[in-house]
Amino acid sequence: MPAVxxxxxAGELVPMKDAESGxxxxxxxxxxxVCHHIYPTMRATTGDGKFLLYFREVNGRxxxxxxxxxxxxxxxxxxxxxxxDYHAAFSSDDRHVYYLQNNVLWRLDVRxxxxxHVYNPEPGWMMREFSFSDDERYLVSLETISSADIDTLSGLxxxxxxALGSLLAPRCRLVYVDIESGNRxxxxxxxxxxxxxxxxxxxxxxxMYCHEGPYNMIDTRMWLVQSDGSDKRPCRNQDKDTVLTWxxxxxxxxxxxxxxxxxxxxxxxxxxxxNPDTMEERILCTCPPFVHCSCSPDGRYIVGDTAxxxxxxxxxxxxxxxxxxxxYIYLCDLHTGEQRRICHHGSSFLPKYGTVLDSEPHxxxxxxxxxxxxxxxxxxxxxxxxxxxxxFLWEIEAREDESYxxxxxxxFGGKL
Numbered sequence: 187m188p189a190v191x192x193x194x195x196a197g198e199l200v201p202m203k204d205a206e207s208g209x210x211x212x213x214x215x216x217x218x219x220v221c222h223h224i225y226p227t228m229r230a231t232t233g234d235g236k237f238l239l240y241f242r243e244v245n246g247r248x249x250x251x252x253x254x255x256x257x258x259x260x261x262x263x264x265x266x267x268x269x270x271d272y273h274a275a276f277s278s279d280d281r282h283v284y285y286l287q288n289n290v291l292w293r294l295d296v297r298x299x300x301x302x303h304v305y306n307p308e309p310g311w312m313m314r315e316f317s318f319s320d321d322e323r324y325l326v327s328l329e330t331i332s333s334a335d336i337d338t339l340s341g342l343x344x345x346x347x348x349a350l351g352s353l354l355a356p357r358c359r360l361v362y363v364d365i366e367s368g369n370r371x372x373x374x375x376x377x378x379x380x381x382x383x384x385x386x387x388x389x390x391x392x393x394m395y396c397h398e399g400p401y402n403m404i405d406t407r408m409w410l411v412q413s414d415g416s417d418k419r420p421c422r423n424q425d426k427d428t429v430l431t432w433x434x435x436x437x438x439x440x441x442x443x444x445x446x447x448x449x450x451x452x453x454x455x456x457x458x459x460x461n462p463d464t465m466e467e468r469i470l471c472t473c474p475p476f477v478h479c480s481c482s483p484d485g486r487y488i489v490g491d492t493a494x495x496x497x498x499x500x501x502x503x504x505x506x507x508x509x510x511x512x513x514y515i516y517l518c519d520l521h522t523g524e525q526r527r528i529c530h531h532g533s534s535f536l537p538k539y540g541t542v543l544d545s546e547p548h549x550x551x552x553x554x555x556x557x558x559x560x561x562x563x564x565x566x567x568x569x570x571x572x573x574x575x576x577x578f579l580w581e582i583e584a585r586e587d588e589s590y591x592x593x594x595x596x597x598f599g600g601k602l
Contacts, residue, residue, distance in 0.1 A: 191265050191300055195251065197258025204529035208581065210574040211529055214258060217565045219243045220539050223273070226480050226550045227317075227384060227434060228275040231255075235554035239283065240570055241271040250274050250285050252296070255557075255572065263294055272543060273315055277322060283428060289313055291327070305363055317383050319367070319390035324413070325363040326373075326393050328383045331354050352379055352399030360395055362413050373415045387439035392462060394433065401429040401449070408433050408444065410462060421460050422467060430579075432478055436485050443488075445476055457488060459520070471523055474516050477535070480550045487559050488518040489528070491547035493535050515549050515560055515573070528573055532564030544568045551575075 198216035203209070214387050215221040220243040224230050232236050238255055241248045242262075248271035250264040263283060270286035277284065283294045284304065289312055291304040307313045307329050315328040333356075358380040360373040373393060374380065381398035391413040395406045407430045408421035421442065424430055433444040441459040454472040457479070461467075472481075476490030494513040515528040531547045539545065547561040556576040561568050 193262040193272045195260040195262070197254075197260075199258040207578070209529045209578045210281055212572045212574075213565075214238070214253060214255070214570040214572055215240075215242070217567045217569045220248070220544060220568050221570050222237065222271075222544055222568050223548065223559055223570055224274045225272045225315075225551065226478060226548045227382065228273065229278070229553065230276075230550055230559060231552040231554075231555045232280040232415050233274055233278075235552035235556055237276075237280075238552075238559065238570075238572075239274055239276060241269075241274075250283070252283070263299070270314075275318075284316070284318075285315070286313060288445075291316060291325070294561065304365060307361070311359070315381065317385050317393075320387060321390070323365055324385065324390050325365055326383045326385055327361045327363060328358065328359055328380055328395070329361060330358050352403045355379070360411070362393065362415075371413075371415060373411050373413070374409075374418060376528055382433065382468045384435055386462065387435050387437060389439055392525075394435065396433060401431070402426045402517075407431070408442070408460075419465075421462075421465065432476070434479075434481060436481055437483055438485060443470070443479075443481060445479060447475070470520055471518055471525075473518050474512070474514075474525065476516070478546065478548050482551045483553055483555045486519065486521055487551070488520065489549045489551060490516050490518070491531060491533075491560065492516065492551050515547065515558065517558075517575075528558065528575075528578065531560060531562045533562040533568075539563070539568055 200213040202211050202213060204211060210344050221240055223240045231490060236255055238253045240251055240253060242251050249262055249269060251260040251262050253260040264285060264287060268288045274283060274285040277536050281296060283296060285292055290306040292301045293304050294301045305327060306324060310332050311329040311334050313327050317326050318537050355377045356379055357377050359375040361370050361385055362373050363370045376579065379398040381396050383393060383395045386392040393411050393413065395409050396407050406424050408422040409418065410421060411418040427450045429447050429449060431445050435444060436443055443457060443459050445455060447455040447460045455475050457470045457473050459468055459470050474492050474589050477493050479488050479490035481488055492512050492514055494511055513532055515531050517526045517528050533547050534545050536545055545563040546562040547562060549558050551558055558573040560571055562571060
């Protein structure tokens with residue numbers, strides 16, 4: 187039966203509790219179909235945290251859906267071939283959804299499910315990623331030149347191709363687009379695998395991007411460039427033993443955060459921040475060996491996933507995954523420096539379901555800051571989970587403050 191836009195899928199919510207931390211978790215999808223949320227740097231939920239964008243395999247194809255997190259009921263938003271199953275986003279006012287299909291960026295009205303064309307690359311180029319300015323007037327599009335040699339990048343199926351992609355040195359470019367006028371400008375054009383474009387919050391004229399590839403095969407990972415193509419500059423130097431990864435803007439745009447560690451020493455991984463105006467760098471905290479991390483909407487917390495190995499993710503083997511002793515979701519409080527295990531994710535990080543990304547937890551905060559969303563294949567097929575963060579933090583405070591014993595915690599017998 188063909189996939190149909192507007193089709194409703196029944197809720198599959200399963201509540202559970204983490205045995206170690208006591209965190210309350212809901213499995214949002216039933217593990218019958220491959221399901222995962224969108225790329226962590228994009229708006230995965232509505233501002234109130236009530237609806238989630240995610241991809242669900244339907245008749246052998248990944249289609250975009252929106253889930254009501256109270257009921258678990260999902261609405262199918264796309265159908266047909268060539269839907270990019272990682273890059274989609276809610277608009278800032280939650281009235282539209284942006285997604286990629288057939289090398290075109292579309293805007294879908296969530297009220298009537300009608301879509302309008304936003305942007306498509308010039309002939310001969312393939313759009314891979316996108317990012318918007320705060321007001322959504324400006325778009326930065328990351329594009330790769332179309333050729334047979336690039337197929338291994340557009341259809342990654344195994345981490346073994348990660349290094350091969352860097353060796354190919356494909357021609358990539360960043361294009362800055364004024365959506366109102368349709369004017370476009372090429373900011374960067376290089377024979378290098380580029381990735382993770384992002385417009386600085388509060389400053390639509392500054393764009394961050396990275397040189398993708400294994401840490402020991404790239405000279406400098408993190409870069410900034412202005413919207414007129416000027417002042418292209420590296421964020422910091424990088425030697426062959428230092429891993430810099432998972433760069434992100436803090437919500438207020440004042441800092442650029444990233445993970446940093448050295449593969450040849452036993453020092454813990456660190457979360458660093460750079461002031462993009464002065465390039466001053468500082469250490470925010472040490473952290474568990476995160477593979478990915480995300481920042482809370484208020485900038486206070488960092489959530490990250492560990493893989494049970496200190497190896498870079500593309501070097502994790504099936505044996506590493508099977509013997510993982512530290513495969514958890516952690517929360518770091520940047521105000522106090524505390525680190526807490528939120529829950530055990532138990533995911534394999536292995537490319538068993540179609541792409542290398544399907545079983546990676548990629549934890550993110552809902553936009554209201556009250557929950558954390560992540561993916562795990564601990565039950566066999568990648569499924570999506572939601573942690574009640576607000577309750578988790580409240581219960582920690584209740585356990586540490588005796589006065590709570592006389593309030594709600596006592597009244598409801600600890601069942602809140």
